[in-house]
Each structure stands twice: as C-alpha cells, then as structure tokens.
Amino acid sequence: GQxxxxxxxxxxxxEGEDVSMNCTxxxxxxxxxxxxxxxxxxxxxxxxxxxxxxxxxxxxLTAQFGITRKDxxxxxxASIPSDVGIYFCAGPSSxxxxxxxxxxxxxxxx
Amino acid sequence: ETGVTQSPTxxxxxxxxxxxxxxxxxxxxxxxxxxxxxxxxGPQFIFQYYREEENGRGNFPxxxxxxxxxxxxxxxxxxxxxxxxxxxxxxxSSSRGLAGNEQFFGPGTRxxxx
Numbered sequence: 001g002q003x004x005x006x007x008x009x010x011x012x013x014x015e016g017e018d019v020s021m022n023c024t025x026x027x028x029x030x031x032x033x034x035x036x037x038x039x040x041x042x043x044x045x046x047x048x049x050x051x052x053x054x055x056x057x058x059x060x061l062t063a064q065f066g067i068t069r070k071d072x073x074x075x076x077x078a079s080i081p082s083d084v085g086i087y088f089c090a091g092p093s094s095x096x097x098x099x100x101x102x103x104x105x106x107x108x109x110x
Numbered sequence: 111e112t113g114v115t116q117s118p119t120x121x122x123x124x125x126x127x128x129x130x131x132x133x134x135x136x137x138x139x140x141x142x143x144x145x146x147x148x149x150x151x152g153p154q155f156i157f158q159y160y161r162e163e164e165n166g167r168g169n170f171p172x173x174x175x176x177x178x179x180x181x182x183x184x185x186x187x188x189x190x191x192x193x194x195x196x197x198x199x200x201x202x203s204s205s206r207g208l209a210g211n212e213q214f215f216g217p218g219t220r221x222x223x224x
C-alpha cells in the first residue's frame with residue numbers, strides 16, 4: 001500500500017524556536033493535508049494544499065506542496081507550549097483511499 | 111454548527127464478540143470515513159461511505175463492515191473481534207466537492223479487546 005514517511009520522528013525544542021518537518025511519498029499526491037493530534041483526541045486539520053508549489057499559511061504555521069508532488073513541508077514559527085502534539089501529513093489516493101503519515105511528535109520545552 | 115460526534119467513548123469487549131461504533135457527521139457533510147489508529151501509529155483508513163454506499167476501502171478484512179444512514183450518520187461493525195483490533199477508532203466527515211478531501215474528525219472510540 002501507499003507509504004507516507006515523515007521526518008523527524010520526534011523533536012524536542014525550546015519555546016520560541018522554529019520547527020520544520022516533512023513528509024514524503026513513494027507516489028504522486030494531488031492533495032496534501034496536515035493534521036495535529038493531541039493525546040486521546042481526534043486529529044485536527046491545520047492546512048490543506050491543492051496545487052504543486054503552493055505555499056499556504058495559517059497563523060504561525062506554513063506548509064508547502066512540493067513541486068514533485070511527492071512531498072510536503074510544515075513549518076511552525078516561534079513555537080509555544082500548546083504546539084505540543086503529533087503532526088500528521090495525509091492525502092487521498094486515486095482509489096478513494098486516504099493515507100496518513102507516520103507522524104512527527106513535537107515536544108516544546110518552556 | 112455541530113462537529114463530528116462518536117459513541118461510545120470507551121468500550122471493552124472480549125475476543126470473538128461483535129461491536130458497533132457510531133458516528134454523527136458534521137452538519138452539511140455527506141461523506142463519512144472510518145479509521146483505525148493503533149497506539150503510536152497514524153490512522154489507517156478502513157473505508158468511506160457516500161450516499162449510503164461504500165466508496166473506497168483500505169486493507170481491512172470483511173469482518174469490518176459499515177453502514178451510512180439517510181441523515182449521513184454512520185456505523186462501523188466489527189465481527190469476531192481479535193486482540194489486535196484494540197485501537198482508537200476515528201470517524202471523519204467531509205463534503206463532496208472542491209474541498210471534499212478536507213476531513214474533520216471526531217474524538218474517537220477507544221476499543222479494548224481482552
């Protein structure tokens with residue numbers, strides 16, 4: 001099946017630092033979505049990307065749809081304690097399936 | 111506007127039993143997807159329902175089945191439960207159209223199989 005690999009697997013950063021994480025796929029995606037999941041809760045949609053090369057911001061979050069359509073990047077600027085959680089990339093396949101990445105766990109140290 | 115709701119919150123079953131999980135979609139959404147999330151992993155797509163029919167399925171055996179009702183709510187049924195079925199089961203709703211891939215998730219049902 002489809003594999004979405006995220007890196008890094010986990011990050012420990014100081015409050016105020018910027019964060020970068022990425023997601024790569026073995027095949028082309030036409031949509032990239034980024035979600036954040038807190039413990040015991042469902043994922044929350046952060047950003048949706050629909051065009052190769054697209055750069056979209058949502059507050060301190062910025063995501064980019066890679067030109068090859070096989071990758072995407074998420075950046076968080078000036079991290080704060082509530083940014084703690086697991087970040088997932090996700091996208092639909094041509095066969096009406098939906099794939100999630102392996103996740104990046106973010107810990108922000110006050 | 112109400113969000114996606116799921117019931118029950120937690121459930122404990124024994125191996126071999128059957129379970130039914132329920133999901134109410136966000137208002138205005140006509141598509142429901144179900145996911146299984148094992149501890150420490152990303153959600154795995156089970157299937158999607160649109161217009162009361164299955165519209166896409168992941169790599170799950172037939173003992174995982176579902177229903178969608180005219181009000182767009184949905185059920186996930188799992189027969190002959192196995193220990194590995196212990197997971198968080200997530201429901202997501204979306205609306206067909208330009209933003210049809212933007213799925214909004216419920217809080218999940220935590221299923222434990224003993």
